[in-house]
Amino acid sequence: MLYNRASINYVVEILFLRKAALRILSMPGAIAMLERMGFPRRKIERHRQLASQYGKMTDDEWLSRNTDGPDNPHSRVYDAAEAQALLSAFRIRNNEVHFFDYRHWGALGRLLPKCARRALGRRWGWHRIVHAEKI
Numbered sequence: 001m002l003y004n005r006a007s008i009n010y011v012v013e014i015l016f017l018r019k020a021a022l023r024i025l026s027m028p029g030a031i032a033m034l035e036r037m038g039f040p041r042r043k044i045e046r047h048r049q050l051a052s053q054y055g056k057m058t059d060d061e062w063l064s065r066n067t068d069g070p071d072n073p074h075s076r077v078y079d080a081a082e083a084q085a086l087l088s089a090f091r092i093r094n095n096e097v098h099f100f101d102y103r104h105w106g107a108l109g110r111l112l113p114k115c116a117r118r119a120l121g122r123r124w125g126w127h128r129i130v131h132a133e134k135i
């Protein structure tokens with residue numbers, strides 16, 4: 001499993017929505033508002049601390065801090081061709097995407113029928129699953 005570059009999670013959430021949320025963290029009441037929206041307070045406070053400590057982050061640094069928590073040292077995203085190149089020592093049998101995390105979308109995500117969630121996952125899912133075999 002690799003993270004998918006062309007996912008809703010990466011393009012919309014990480015590169016756009018979370019960066020917008022970071023910009024408002026210095027405003028009074030922002031952390032409380034984001035917590036009411038369902039974001040974990042500890043993670044929000046840690047993101048604010050890191051932003052004030054390190055300043056502007058590159059997209060790669062931002063990705064790493066927004067995949068498996070703010071202290072995650074390194075993560076990458078891959079499109080189909082990059083995944084194929086990464087695993088070039090293997091015969092790729094299947095390279096597909098899955099998993100739209102509807103929980104990140106609050107009430108809107110909960111209202112989506114399971115079939116819509118699955119369809120979003122198959123098209124713009126966060127997990128790139130590569131089935132390969134040794135050559």
